[in-house]
Amino acid sequence: MTRTVYLNGDYIPETEAKVSIFDRGFVMGDxxxxxxxxxxxxxxxxxxxxxxxxxxLGEFSIRNPLDDDAYLAAHRKLLELNGITxxxxxxxxxxxxxxxxxxxxxxxxxxxxxxxxxxxxxxMADNPLTQTGxxxxxxxxxxxxxxxxxxxxxxxxxxxxxxxxxxxxDDAWLxxxxxxxxxxxNNAYIVANGTIVTRALxxxxxxxxxxxxxxxxxxxxxxxVEERNFTVAEAQAADEAFITSSSMFVMPVVQIDDAxxxxxKPGPVAARLREIYLEESxxxxx
Ligand code: PMP
Numbered sequence: 001m002t003r004t005v006y007l008n009g010d011y012i013p014e015t016e017a018k019v020s021i022f023d024r025g026f027v028m029g030d031x032x033x034x035x036x037x038x039x040x041x042x043x044x045x046x047x048x049x050x051x052x053x054x055x056x057l058g059e060f061s062i063r064n065p066l067d068d069d070a071y072l073a074a075h076r077k078l079l080e081l082n083g084i085t086x087x088x089x090x091x092x093x094x095x096x097x098x099x100x101x102x103x104x105x106x107x108x109x110x111x112x113x114x115x116x117x118x119x120x121x122x123x124m125a126d127n128p129l130t131q132t133g134x135x136x137x138x139x140x141x142x143x144x145x146x147x148x149x150x151x152x153x154x155x156x157x158x159x160x161x162x163x164x165x166x167x168x169x170d171d172a173w174l175x176x177x178x179x180x181x182x183x184x185x186n187n188a189y190i191v192a193n194g195t196i197v198t199r200a201l202x203x204x205x206x207x208x209x210x211x212x213x214x215x216x217x218x219x220x221x222x223x224x225v226e227e228r229n230f231t232v233a234e235a236q237a238a239d240e241a242f243i244t245s246s247s248m249f250v251m252p253v254v255q256i257d258d259a260x261x262x263x264x265k266p267g268p269v270a271a272r273l274r275e276i277y278l279e280e281s282x283x284x285x286x
Contacts, residue, residue: 002015011077024097025094028095029152030094031093031094032151033091033150033152035049035090035246039125045285050071053071055149056149062112064093078116088119089116090115092116094152125249127248127251131266134243134253136164136253136257138172140176143157143174148202148203157184160172161185173256189243190238191239193239196215199227211244221272238261239267240262240270241256242267242273250270252270254266
C-alpha cells in the first residue's frame with residue numbers, strides 16, 4: 001500500500017509529495033520537527049509534543065502555520081488513511097522556500113513548509129530489545145549549543161549512531177566536559193543507591209517528552225529522582241542505566257563502552273518505569 005503523507009494541507013501519495021530544492025529545510029537544516037508515538041491508534045503525550053513544537057518554532061522565529069486542533073486533526077487523518085494502530089507520526093515545519101539560497105531569512109509572509117508522515121510499527125510496545133537491553137559506546141558531544149531546540153540538524157547524531165553500529169553496539173551516549181549529556185536520540189539515566197539520576201534541563205539536552213512523563217510517574221511512585229550531571233565512570237559503576245524516547249519508551253542499557261552495568265541484565269527500576277509509563281500514557285492517549 002502506498003503511504004499517504006501530508007504536505008501543506010494536502011493528503012497525497014508519498015511519491016507525489018514534492019518540496020522545492022530551495023526549501024530552507026533542505027539547504028540549511030532550517031526546520032523544526034516532532035515525532036509522536038501511536039499505540040492502539042491513539043497519540044501518546046500529544047499536548048507535550050505540541051508545546052515543545054511551539055517552543056522550538058519560537059526559538060527559530062518560524063511562524064507556527066497551524067493551531068493545535070489542526071495538527072491533531074491531521075495526525076488523526078493520517079493514522080486513519082494509513083491504517084496505523086501502532087507506529088509513529090513525524091511532523092516537520094521548515095522556514096519554507098526562500099528562493100535563492102540566502103543567510104538572510106526570507107520575507108515574513110513566506111509560508112512555512114509543513115510535512116507529516118507515518119510509520120507503521122506493529123507491536124511497537126513489545127520491542128524484544130527490552131528483554132536484553134541495549135549496549136552503548138560513548139562519544140564526544142560535538143553538537144551545537146542549543147540542543148533544547150528540536151531542529152532537523154541531525155548529521156552528527158546520525159554519524160554517532162553509525163559509529164556505534166560499526167562498533168557492534170546499539171547507540172552512543174554523548175559526553176561533554178566529562179559528563180553524559182544524552183543519547184543520540186534519547187535521554188540518558190542511571191540508577192545508583194536507589195536513586196534515578198538524569199541530567200537537569202538546560203540548553204545542553206533535548207527536553208524529552210518521555211523524560212517529563214517518566215520523572216513525573218517516578219515521583220508519584222515515590223521513587224527518588226535527582227536531576228544532575230553524571231560522569232561515564234559513575235554510569236559504569238551504577239546499578240542500572242536506561243534511556244527514554246518517544247519510540248523506545250523506557251529502554252534498559254546493559255553496557256557502556258567496555259563496562260557491563262549492574263548484573264549485565266535489564267534492571268527492575270527500568271522495567272517498573274516502562275510498565276508505569278506504558279500503562280499511564282495509554283490512559284491519557286488521545
Ligand atoms: N534527546 C534527543 C537528542 C532526541 O533526539 C530525542 C528524541 N526526539 C530525545 C532526547 C527524547 O525525546 P522524546 O522523549 O520527546 O522523544
